[in-house]
Amino acid sequence: MRHDAHGWWIADAGPPSPLPPLAGDVRADVVVVGGGYCGLWTAWHILEAEPEARVVVLERERCGLGPSGRNGGFVNSLWLSLPALRERFGATAAETLARASRDSVEAIGAWCAAEGVDACYRRVAHLVLSAAPHQDGVGAAAVDGEEVVALTREQAQAICASPVFRGGVLVRTAATVHPARLAFGLRDRLLARGVRIFENSRVVALRGTTAQTEGGRVLAGAAVVAVNARSGALRPLRQRLTVASSHIVVTERVPDVIDALGWSGGEPITDGRALLHYFRPTPDGRILFGWAGGRMAVGARAGGRAEVDSEVIARTVRDLHRFFPALAGRRIEHAWGGPIDVSPAHLPSVVALGGRGVHAAFGFTGNGVGPAHLAARSLASVALDRRDDASGLAIVEPPTARLPPEPFRIAGAALVRRAIVRKEAAEEAGARADPVTRAVSGLPARLGMHLVR
CATH class of the missing domain: 1.20.5 (Single alpha-helices involved in coiled-coils or other helix-helix interfaces)
Structure with missing residues (x-):
């Protein structure tokens, strides 16, 4: 078994050639700090709104090699969270946000088709299923008979015949992707549109809207920070998130097991745990299985056992075999992990950072593929100082929930x-x-x- 920090998706896609780091000073209308989904989608949405805008992206390592390229590839809306959203924001704002998140799920697929990016986008329902008696009733509060539908044990087993499934809910608006292909495709399309992307360009200081790296500066009219778990390094955000970790294994090709399970629809599934399991078939007939029970990280530190943890992987493999006993004796080909920026509200936020013209998005809490597109729409609007539907979403400057300081x-x-x-x-x-x-x-x-x- 190969066990590393980058994982199977990135190895399968093959990362593109690195781009040179920033050298010297450049000017831009907007500088984007962070080359993951949220930062790259923000750059895209800025160009959609203002095609002549000068956009520069600064990535501390390489675009798509972080959480954006190594997650489970679940493209989810916020519809399952609608009861909590109503309680937090009120019915009208909550429903507007849920609809906007649904639009993002669909927009990612439309973008892949329009741009010719083969990210294996597949529009398919997301299942949230009980796998033990204490999980029974998971998702029931969100059932509305339209977007979220209740499933009996028999209905769940008909979709995927794992012996542990006891029923749950089906969320209609969802999809799956090959996450690394999506990230690399987005990077390539931005380059083709004239966005300047500098890799291996860690920002060491952000003074107003000027971003400084070890090699130069970007002097911009507005700045956007989208750095996932590293958001905790920013003083204004230190008490607004914790950093957890999630770990994944992927099997060898097992089309016979998938066929025997009746899992022909490729549905992504999560269980009802707090530290949930999440799993899906890959496009080439493997089973990917993750556990969001990895260790916590201090501050914004994202390496070490947040990425490579043999103890957590051993437990993940044991759980994989409990869900899918037919995989006993089949090879685990790859294991990996990564940090998660956990919001106290379990929702992403878009907030101003200090001075005028600087904004950040953070708190995706392991559900970032769809919501990153959503938050990026809002980030692009506030970066361009627009007053529109995206800048008015409830995730923009939401009520603050603060955590205790370290340690x-x-x-x-x-x-x-x-x-x-x-x-x-x-x-x-x-x-x-x-x-x-x-x-x-x-x-x-x-x-x-x-x-x-």
Whole structure:
């Protein structure tokens, strides 16, 4: 088994040749810090609104080699979160946001078709299923009979016959993609439109709307920061997110197992855990299986065991075999992990950073493929100082939820994570966790916030 920080998707796609770093000073209308989905989509939306705009993207490593290129490839809307959105923002704003997120799911597919990017986009429903008695009822609050539909055990088993599935919900607006191909395709299309992208160009200072790297500066009229888990390095955001990690394994090609499961539709599936499992078939007949139960990271540190953790991968493989016993004896070809920027509200936010003309997006909480497109629409609008539907979405300058400072944040989050791991393991074994474990694992819900995925 190959175990590294980049994962199977990136290896399968083959990363494009690196671009040179910034050298000297350049001028731009907008500088985008971060070459993942959110930053690249922001650049795209800026050009759609103002085709003559001068846009520069600065990426500390290489575009698409971070979380954007190594996630599960689930393109989800926010429809499943509609009950929580209504409670947080009110019915009208919540429903507007949910519809906008649905539009982003569809827009990504339309963009791939229009631009000729083969990102294996497949419009298919997302299933959220109970895999143990304590998960029963998962997603039920969002059922409306249209966008979110209840599934019985028999209906769930007819879609994918894992022995652990007990029923759940089907979310109609969803899709899957090859995440690395999408990221690399977006990078290429931006270059073709004249966007200047500098890789291996870590921003060491952002003074107003001027971004400075070790090799030069971008003097811009507006600045956008879209750096995922590294957002915690920004002073205004340090108490607005935690950094968790999620880890994935992918099997050898197993079309026989997929056929035996009846999983012909390619539906992406998650279970009802707090530290959820997520899984899907790949376009070439493998099974990808992830667990959002990786370790917490201090501050904005995104490397180390957030990316390569043999202990977490061993547990992920055990869980894979529990869901799909027919995979016993089949080869695991690749394993990897990556950081997650966890918002206390479980929602992305678009906020101003200090001075005029500087904005950031953060807090995708492991659901970034679709919502990154959505947040980028808002980022592009605020960067261009537009007052439109995108800049008026509820994720723009939402109510602030703050977390304790370090080291209390990492200590508390790690304690809660360990308690949730113990609690969910006990429940899946048919037991009940001890009172202390139950109390600690329930702290985030009682405080009305998320500390882990």
